[in-house]
Amino acid sequence: MASLPQTTPHVRTAVLIAAGAALGAALLILLLVGSVVAAAGFLAAGIIAGGAVIAWRTLDAASTAGPRAIDWDFARALAEASTDAVAVTDRAGRLVCANDAYERVFGGFPTPPGLPLDEVGVAALGNAGRAAWRDGSARADRLATPTARVSVRVTRAGDEADMLVWRFVTTEEDDLAETASALIAGPTGDRLGSSGIMIALITPDGRIRAANRVLRVRALGQDGGETGGEGGGGDIAGRDFARFLITDSRGLVRFEREGLGGTPLRVVQIPFVEGDDAPVLVMLLDDEEDAPAVGASAAAHVRSLVSLMPFGMALVDRDGRFLQMNTAFLRAAGVTGAAPPLYPGDLVVREDKAAVADAIRRFAGGATHSSDMAVRLKDHPDEPVALTIAGARGLGDAAVLLSLKDNSEESRLKREVAQATKMQAVGQLAGGVAHDFNNILTAVIGHCDLMLMRHSPGDSDYDDIQQIRTNSNRAAGLTRQLLAFSRQQTLRPQILQLPDVVSEVSNLLKRLMGENVRLDMTHGRNLGPVRADPGQLEQVVVNLAVNARDAILAANPRGGGTLSISTRAVSSAEVRQMASDILPVADYTALVVQDTGAGIAPDVLPKIFEPFFTTKEFGKGTGLGLSTVYGIVKQSGGYIFADSKPGQGATFTMYLPVHAAPAAPRLAPPKPATRPADLWGTGTILLVEDEDMVRAVAERALTRQGYSVLTAENGEIGLQVLEKNGRPDLLVSDVVMPTMDGPTMVRRAREKYPDLPVLFMSGYAEEQLRKSIDLDNVAFLPKPFSVQQLAEAARDVLAGR
Structure with missing residues (x-):
């Protein structure tokens, strides 16, 4: 109290x-x-x-009492309870508390982000601090300190959220090095030394980080930890390892202190942590030809050391059979069950068995260097892993050392990066194709409109022309799908509720499902509003529902099944529990579409959002349905995931971030304004378009409506026409053109005619061009357009609408 x-x-x-x-x-x-x-x-x-x-x-x-004082002695005592380096800074950026581990790691008490790091590390630390003030927490990984690599977690704290807590954790590689150093310098190293095994941990620059007692005695003449003195003592840590060794004319290695008459040494480099800056574990063994073999006691010590290693290691005898595999090796190899494999070749696919067997035979026969080779394991053959092989002598029956790294997480990240890069490249290609195709469709639809003006229903050619126009509009819908996939379509976002979107298409969905597929719709409570294009979200729901219906009927044509569509609120706490690498922590409104079909095969699941990928029969699917869904969701700022097990149906979950502003009241859609049938106009229009076919159609269309039309092939010629003919009543221009684009031309023209009205047209989406056409008093007409749409747009701009 x-x-x-x-x-x-x-x-x-x-x-x-x-x-x-x-x-x-x-x-x-x-x-x-x-x-x-x-x-x-x-x-x-x-x-x-x-x-x-x-x-x-x-x-x-x-x-008048001030704010509650902070007991910094108590805070420091709490920080000392952690083995990690911990520091606290205030709003002014001053260091107010730090533990002893912080002092050891950074050589004192510097204030973050001004720590002894390189420029990249200081910049990353500063960005993490700013993100923590903004978002509450942030992190930065693999920062290089003078002694180790660390990762930092920055958290905003305090009663008034005016403090930052910096927690620095040593990365896995340095943890492994610390563990190995402790083992070498401790009783384990002494037990190995009693069997004549000398072992040391060497830094990347060749200096000794830790060595067991017997190596120190052989290299220095006495235990380096007891007395000092050049050549006769002094601590061996930090000294150049190569300076203690010499090589004779036959290539035999000996200790420099023992001279050429000393006992030859067998140098074994044990595969350790990945990376060029990782430490190296080296074993030295007496290599006398008439020396007795290492006994059972030494072999037991070696096996104890292997079992303690935190990285995957295995010992193989001269016949190529496994003698020992530690836990990390079994985990990396994916070995489960009570019966481990007998030979290394049993772990890999059939094509790699011979290569592994030959390499082991070569190293068991006396090869001295180590070698890395890429192999494919039987459990996951699509992911090559690195197998390191090194020869070993003086270890009893063991002749070969194997090391296997568990790189499943690394492989997964590589696949995701490759997939994202591929999707981005395909998206750019799709956007370019859609732009060029829209120009062609504009010409086709425009010529059809012009011909229909000269024909009336009942003419022999009228139906053919109308059919061409209908097919052209279908092709225009296909280009809109391409733009949706590449996230380059024009969106009209609104603040809305997901259940309202589902309700709008419920009647359509019931008709699409047919009689054999039952439709269940449920909605959660307290759903937050989202900001998206309602028309595009309706397309997402319809596409997912149609795919689910096809999957249900394919699995059970007669009995049918059930399609469930539900919405629910997802709090930031739930997202945090998911621990997803993709979904940021925030509040979301989720749409879940689940079916009772046959499910999606595991080899198909990673490809379902790729464009033109389809499992339907030839001619029954374009492969753009799910890719369109993916593009719409991503362009709306959301995320979509697919989950399926064969025979158990599929579940698609879409997460849209909750919009911060309150949802606007839902209003009845406005009635379309009745436009006068007469689109006749007067005045001069300057038409600038680099595509000849589009320019010809647009010129004829505007001329038929009564306008006087001037044309130009690009922006430079358009400025010349303006200089020659003076100010037009309207400037109609393409956006992307060679030599000079439309926005640059408009800016030049408005220097002389500030109030010149402009109508831009483009095969790219307005959203993609928004930065370049960010001008006042301009309108936008997406391609492809009809003759009537062009006439209406020109009339509206001239009328000031």
Whole structure:
């Protein structure tokens, strides 16, 4: 329970004075008046006044008390309980607390982000600090300190969120090196030394990080940890390892201190941590030809050391059979069950068995160097892994050392990066194809419109022309799908509720599902509003529902199945529990589409969002349905995931971030304005278009509506036409053109004619061009367009709409 503020000496003095005054006044009244009642009244009034003084001063002290002080000694004691380096900075960027581990890692108490790091590390640390002030937490990985690599987690904390807590964790590679150093310098190293095994951990620059006692004695003449002195003692740590060794004319290695008459040494380099800056584990063994073999005791020590290694290692005998595999090796190889493999070749696919067997036979026969080879394991043949092979002598029956790294996470990240790169490249290609195709369709649709003006229904050619126009519009829909996939379509986002979108298409979905597929729709409570294009979201729901229906009917044509569509709220706490590498922590509204079909095969699941990929029969699918869904969701700022197991149906989950602003009231859609049938206009229009076929159609269309049309092939020629003919009533221009594009031409033209109205047209989406056409008093007409759409757009711009 919090204690109230205590009375100060000034308060106590005031109380004593008030009490004395009250008592004196009461005695005076008693002497003068002789009334006990009146004297008691004066005494009571004095007591009340004193109590008022106490209350006032107490409350005043409580109200003026400052913020609760932080006990930094207690905070430091908490920080010392952690083995990680911990520091706390305030809003002004001052270091207010740090533990001893922080001092050891950074050689003192520097203030983040000004730590002894390289420029990249300091920049990454600064970005993490700014992100933590903004988002509450942030992290930065693999920062190079003078002694190790660390990862940092920065968290905003404090009653008023005015502190940053910096927690630095040593990365896995340095943890492994620390573990190996402790083993070498401790009792394990002594046990190996008692069997004649000398072992050292060497830094990337060739200096000794740790060595066991027997190696120190052989290299220095005595234990380097006991006495100092050049050549005769001193700590061996930090000294150049190669300076202790010499090589004779036959290539035999000996200790320099023992000279050429010393015992030859067998140098074994044990595969350790990946990377050019990783330490190296080296074993030295006496290599006398007539020396006795290492006994069972030494072999047991070696096996103990292998089992303790945190990286995957295995020992193989001269016949190529496994002698020992540690836990990390079994995990990396994907070995499960009670019966481990007998030969290394049993771990790999059939095509790699011969290569592995030959390499092991070569190293067992005396090869001295180590070698890395890429192999494919039987459990996951699509992911090559690195197998390191090195020869070993003096280890009893062991002749070969194997090392296998568990790189499943690395392979997964590589696949995701490759997939993202491929999708981005295909998206750019799709956007370019759609742009060029839109130009062609504009010409086809425009010529059809012009021919239809010369024919009436019933003519022999009218139906053919109408059919061409209909097919052209279908092709235009295909280009819109390509733009949706490449996230380059024009969106009209609104603040809306997902259940309203599903309700809008519910009747259509019931008709699409047919009689054999039952449609279930449920909606959660407290759903947050989202900001998206309602028309595009309806397309997402329809595409997912149609795919689910086809999957259900393919699995059970007669019995059918059930399609479930649901919406629910997903809090940031739930997202945090998911621990997803893709989905950022935030509040979302989710749409879940689930079917009871046959499911998606595991080899097909990673490809379903790729363009033109389809499992349907030839001619029954374009392969753009799910890729369009993916593009719409990503362009709307959301995420979509597919989950399926064969025979158990498929589930598609779309996450759209909750919009911060409150949802606007849903209004009835406005009735379309009735346009006059007469699109006749007057005035001069300058038409700038680099595609000849589009320019010809647009010129004829505008001329038929009564306009006087001037044409130009690009922006430079358009400026020349303006200079020659003066200000037109309207400038109609393509956006992307060679030599000079449309926006640059408009900016030049408006230097002379500031109020010149402009109508841009393009086969690219307006959203993609928004930065370049960010000009006042401009309109946009997407391609492909019809003759009537062009005439209406020109009339609206001239009318000021």
